[in-house]
Amino acid sequence: MNQTSPAFSVRVPDGDVLPRKVCDRCGFIAYENPKIVVGSVVRHEGRVLLCRRAIEPRRGFWTIPAGYMELNETPEGGAMREAREEAGAAIAIERLLAVYSVPRISQVQLIFRARLAAQDVAPGIETLELRFFGADEIPRDELAFPSVHWALDHDREAEAGAPPVPFGNPAGAAGDRMPDGRMLPVGEF
Amino acid sequence: MNQTSPAFSVRVPDGDVLPRKVCDRCGFIAYENPKIVVGSVVRHEGRVLLCRRAIEPRRGFWTIPAGYMELNETPEGGAMREAREEAGAAIAIERLLAVYSVPRISQVQLIFRARLAAQDVAPGIETLELRFFGADEIPRDELAFPSVHWALDHDREAEAGAPPVPFGNPAGAAGDRMPDGRMLPVGEF
Numbered sequence: 001m002n003q004t005s006p007a008f009s010v011r012v013p014d015g016d017v018l019p020r021k022v023c024d025r026c027g028f029i030a031y032e033n034p035k036i037v038v039g040s041v042v043r044h045e046g047r048v049l050l051c052r053r054a055i056e057p058r059r060g061f062w063t064i065p066a067g068y069m070e071l072n073e074t075p076e077g078g079a080m081r082e083a084r085e086e087a088g089a090a091i092a093i094e095r096l097l098a099v100y101s102v103p104r105i106s107q108v109q110l111i112f113r114a115r116l117a118a119q120d121v122a123p124g125i126e127t128l129e130l131r132f133f134g135a136d137e138i139p140r141d142e143l144a145f146p147s148v149h150w151a152l153d154h155d156r157e158a159e160a161g162a163p164p165v166p167f168g169n170p171a172g173a174a175g176d177r178m179p180d181g182r183m184l185p186v187g188e189f
Numbered sequence: 190m191n192q193t194s195p196a197f198s199v200r201v202p203d204g205d206v207l208p209r210k211v212c213d214r215c216g217f218i219a220y221e222n223p224k225i226v227v228g229s230v231v232r233h234e235g236r237v238l239l240c241r242r243a244i245e246p247r248r249g250f251w252t253i254p255a256g257y258m259e260l261n262e263t264p265e266g267g268a269m270r271e272a273r274e275e276a277g278a279a280i281a282i283e284r285l286l287a288v289y290s291v292p293r294i295s296q297v298q299l300i301f302r303a304r305l306a307a308q309d310v311a312p313g314i315e316t317l318e319l320r321f322f323g324a325d326e327i328p329r330d331e332l333a334f335p336s337v338h339w340a341l342d343h344d345r346e347a348e349a350g351a352p353p354v355p356f357g358n359p360a361g362a363a364g365d366r367m368p369d370g371r372m373l374p375v376g377e378f
Contacts, residue, residue: 005215005216005217006212006215006216006217007215018259023195023212023215023217025214026194026195026196026212026214026215026217027194027195028194028195028212028215028217028219030217030219032260033222033224033225033257033258033259033260034225034258034259034260034262035222036222036223036225036297068222069222069223069297070207070222070223071221071222071223071295072292072293072295073292073295074290074292075288075290075297077292096288096355096357099264099285099288099299101263101264103261103262103263103266104261106260106261106262108225108258108264108297108299110288110297163352163353163354164354165284165352165353165354165355166285166354166355168285
């Protein structure tokens with residue numbers, strides 16, 4: 001059992017209209033769909049919780065607690081799980097801050113505003129270090145992904161009184177370039 | 190080639206923490222993630238566009254133009270594609286109306302408000318019939334899914350001046366029961 005690997009070719013299955021990956025060994029059709037990332041900007045005493053990534057892509061860079069939504073979760077439940085897994089943090093979700101999309105890697109991100117619901121935090125196995133940053137202390141040159149920049153900016157706008165309408169991608173941004181214009185290779189997302 | 194079928198067993202792959210479907214024939218790991226449905230409430234001259242479904246589940250029932258988001262789309266682009274495919278409709282997206290989740294079937298729905306951008310519509314192959322309904326004409330007993338009820342209600346609240354904050358599931362609703370309390374079998378979603 002399980003001594004071979006799948007051998008995919010790309011073709012249009014019977015009754016379908018788009019090409020899909022079909023395994024020539026077993027006939028499995030690997031339907032691929034966009035993935036949902038759920039995460040949160042977690043505030044505590046006026047500062048924001050960031051996690052320094054212990055894993056690739058972007059190991060060593062700072063991010064908000066976020067990750068792939070799992071089966072049978074709600075988005076809010078997924079964001080709470082990610083905060084617990086990556087930062088040992090119990091959080092209270094306040095509202096939906098933003099809906100971003102990164103079409104190049106087929107990703108939709110649902111980012112919530114949240115606050116810390118209990119004092120204790122502790123880095124999970126995917127996290128090297130946790131820190132709370134004030135607005136002027138954010139390590140802008142060491143953020144992991146474009147959408148981390150966006151979420152922190154949008155959270156600050158929300159804090160400053162922007163109406164509670166979720167933000168989307170900044171105008172013209174598709175989520176594959178850092179603020180300095182550098183395009184991230186797909187593997188770095 | 191492709192003369193057998195996949196033989197999945199459910200186990201935790203090396204380096205993973207959750208059980209996944211692994212094919213005993215080819216070793217393929219079928220990671221399953223929640224799926225994103227994108228759709229729109231399309232207004233035209235004070236009425237709303239509904240499609241009578243030509244396919245299962247819920248053949249013969251009325252729905253808004255909506256379907257699974259495809260790879261490399263934005264949510265807005267996906268909602269526009271679905272309106273084109275199911276109703277031959279060119280639409281202009283106005284804003285995000287609602288974010289619903291149906292955890293039992295691992296679905297997140299992003300529903301937009303839109304207006305018809307060109308007069309012509311024509312049923313696609315998944316649609317038996319198209320019709321524009323005024324608020325009092327909605328065929329409440331013949332709507333396909335709980336979230337169609339929600340979206341039409343929420344669109345009406347938006348039309349009546351509710352602030353432009355996306356709605357979520359009605360309180361306590363998980364999306365698997367019709368308004369009469371009947372639970373839909375999973376195959377009917």
